[in-house]
Amino acid sequence: MQFKVYIALGSNIEPREQYLNKAIETLDSLNELNIIDTSPVYQTKPVGYTKQGQFLNMVVLAETDLSPEQLLKKTQSVEKELGRERDIRFGPRTIDLDILMFGDQTIQLDHLTVPHPRMVERAFVLVPLKDLNPQLHIEGTSVQTYIERLDQTEIEGVELYKKG
Ligand SMILES: Nc1ncnc2c1ncn2[C@@H]1O[C@H](COP(=O)(O)OP(=O)(O)OP(=O)(O)O)[C@@H](O)[C@H]1O
Numbered sequence: 001m002q003f004k005v006y007i008a009l010g011s012n013i014e015p016r017e018q019y020l021n022k023a024i025e026t027l028d029s030l031n032e033l034n035i036i037d038t039s040p041v042y043q044t045k046p047v048g049y050t051k052q053g054q055f056l057n058m059v060v061l062a063e064t065d066l067s068p069e070q071l072l073k074k075t076q077s078v079e080k081e082l083g084r085e086r087d088i089r090f091g092p093r094t095i096d097l098d099i100l101m102f103g104d105q106t107i108q109l110d111h112l113t114v115p116h117p118r119m120v121e122r123a124f125v126l127v128p129l130k131d132l133n134p135q136l137h138i139e140g141t142s143v144q145t146y147i148e149r150l151d152q153t154e155i156e157g158v159e160l161y162k163k164g
């Protein structure tokens, strides 16, 4: 397969683990995509809109022959299939799938920006991403450097989750 892609997953509506697993399973079942690695799962304090339950977050590495836009369509159809509703911005969701990186491509379309524009300020993305690839650079800066730039309280909001 042509491209390596990192996809972030988040869920804060029960059954959270099942939503994560089902999303990974559905993506992996596509002919044009293989999941090749998965990070540990973290339980994380909600960021942005804080009056909601804690999230489970993780990142997966996949290889794919899909184009970035085809991949976005697939991730959005998985969100839809798993009952994602868009009402509150940054609010509760059964599953959220964000395309973090698509090979080494930079993409600026109305409906798709890669690398994901908010990823470098989110501990709940950077911590599992570093687990998958500690050497990864995002637009020339290492994932470790972005983590060092975060406030300690943001890092403390991200805890390893014991699978139930
Ligand atoms: N890299 C990307 N991955 C996923 N969606 C993206 C990306 N870049 C732009 N988008 C667009 O963002 C729109 C809003 O996505 P979504 O509703 O998942 O946002 P959100 O999860 O509330 O916030 P955030 O994007 O900060 O995680 C989508 O309709 C999609 O077209």
Ligand SMILES: Nc1nc2c(c(=O)[nH]1)N=C(CO)CN2
Pocket (backbone or CB within 6 Å): 009, 010, 011, 044, 045, 046, 047, 048, 049, 055, 057, 090, 091, 096, 124
């Ligand atoms: N901890 C955490 N907070 C969030 C998350 C998320 O996945 N995890 N997603 C958001 C919208 O994309 C807003 N806030």
